[in-house]
Amino acid sequence: MLVIGTVIMIGVLIALFIGLGRGWGGTERPLSSRGSFLLVVAGGVVTPMLVIMAMVIVGVSVGREIATRPQSGPIVEVIGRLWWWELRYLDGDGEVIATTANEMHIPVGQPVRLRLTSENVIHSFWAPQLQGKTDLIPGQVNESWIEAERAGVYRGQCSEYCGVQHALMSFIVVAEPLEEFERWLSLQAEPATEPSSDETRRGQQVFLEQGCAGCHTIRSVSEVGEIGPDLTHLAGRRTLAAATVPNTKGHLGGWISDPQRIKPGNKMPSTVMEPADLQALLAFLGSLE
Ligand code: HEC
Numbered sequence: 001m002l003v004i005g006t007v008i009m010i011g012v013l014i015a016l017f018i019g020l021g022r023g024w025g026g027t028e029r030p031l032s033s034r035g036s037f038l039l040v041v042a043g044g045v046v047t048p049m050l051v052i053m054a055m056v057i058v059g060v061s062v063g064r065e066i067a068t069r070p071q072s073g074p075i076v077e078v079i080g081r082l083w084w085w086e087l088r089y090l091d092g093d094g095e096v097i098a099t100t101a102n103e104m105h106i107p108v109g110q111p112v113r114l115r116l117t118s119e120n121v122i123h124s125f126w127a128p129q130l131q132g133k134t135d136l137i138p139g140q141v142n143e144s145w146i147e148a149e150r151a152g153v154y155r156g157q158c159s160e161y162c163g164v165q166h167a168l169m170s171f172i173v174v175a176e177p178l179e180e181f182e183r184w185l186s187l188q189a190e191p192a193t194e195p196s197s198d199e200t201r202r203g204q205q206v207f208l209e210q211g212c213a214g215c216h217t218i219r220s221v222s223e224v225g226e227i228g229p230d231l232t233h234l235a236g237r238r239t240l241a242a243a244t245v246p247n248t249k250g251h252l253g254g255w256i257s258d259p260q261r262i263k264p265g266n267k268m269p270s271t272v273m274e275p276a277d278l279q280a281l282l283a284f285l286g287s288l289e
C-alpha cells in the first residue's frame with residue numbers, strides 16, 4: 001500500500017505541476033472540453049476504481065491467509081481470572097491434561113491453539129513478540145494461536161483494563177524444543193509429589209489447616225479450591241502472582257504473609273501463622289516441582 005500510495009502521490013504531483021505550467025505567465029491554455037472530460041473520467045474515476053479493486057482483492061486473500069487457524073498442535077484454554085491467568089492444556093478430545101497458571105510453555109516452531117475466555121470481566125491476552133492481542137470475553141470462547149520462532153522466555157500482559165490489579169496481570173511464555181515441552185507437559189499432568197520429610201509433611205498439614213486449600217488445588221492433596229491458581233507444580237514456576245515477583249523462597253514467604261502489600265486489592269487474604277509453620281509450608285510448597 002505504501003508503494004502504491006507513493007506512485008499515486010507522485011502522479012498527482014506531476015499532474016499538478018503540468019497544470020501550473022500550462023497557466024504560467026498569465027496565458028491560459030485550457031484543454032478542450034472533450035479532453036478535460038476524458039481526463040476526469042480516466043484519472044478521477046477509472047484509475048481509482050481499478051486500484052482500489054486490486055487492493056481489495058489482494059487484501060482479502062492476505063487477510064484470509066493470516067486468519068487461517070492452525071488445524072493441529074497443542075490446545076491451551078486460557079481463562080482470565082482476577083488478576084491472573086488460568087491455563088488448561090487440553091487433549092484432542094477437549095479433556096484437561098494439566099492445569100497451571102501464569103506460565104505458558106509452548107514448543108518452538110509450532111503453532112499452539114488458544115481458546116480464550118473469562119469468568120469475570122473482559123481481559124486481553126497479549127505477548128507482543130509472539131501474537132496479536134485477543135480478548136477474553138465472559139460467556140464466549142475466542143480462538144487464536146501463538147507461535148514462537150525462537151526458544152526463549154517472552155513476557156505477556158493483560159491489555160484490557162480489568163480492575164485494580166490490571167497492571168500486575170502479566171504472564172510469561174516459555175518457548176522450548178518439542179522434547180522439553182513434552183517432558184514439561186507430562187510433569188504438569190502428574191499429581192503433586194508426596195511429601196518426603198517430616199518438615200514437608202508438616203507443611204502439607206499447615207496448607208490444609210490454614211485454609212489455603214479452600215482456594216487452591218494441589219492435586220492429590222486437596223482438589224476443592226478454585227479461587228486461586230493450581231499449586232500442584234508451583235515450585236517449577238518462575239514467578240508468583242502473575243509474573244509480579246520471582247518465585248524464590250523469600251518472595252513466597254512474603255507473598256503468603258502479606259499478599260496485599262505485593263499486589264494491593266488482589267483476592268488472596270493475608271495469613272498470620274507461627275514462624276515454624278510458615279517455614280514448613282514454604283518447604284512443602286518448595287518441594288512441589
Ligand atoms: C480466599 C482465597 C485464597 C486463600 C485462602 C489463599 N489464597 Fe493464595 N491466592 C489466591 C488468589 C486469588 C491468588 C492469585 C492472586 C493474583 O495473582 O492476583 C493466589 C495466589 C497464590 C500464590 C501464587 C501462585 C502463582 O502461581 O502465582 C501462592 C503461592 C499462594 N496463593 C499460596 C497460598 C497459601 C500458601 C495460602 C494459605 C496460607 C493461600 N494461598 C490462601 C487466593 C487465596
Ligand SMILES: [Cu+2]
Nearest residue numbers: 123158162169
Ligand atoms: Cu486482565
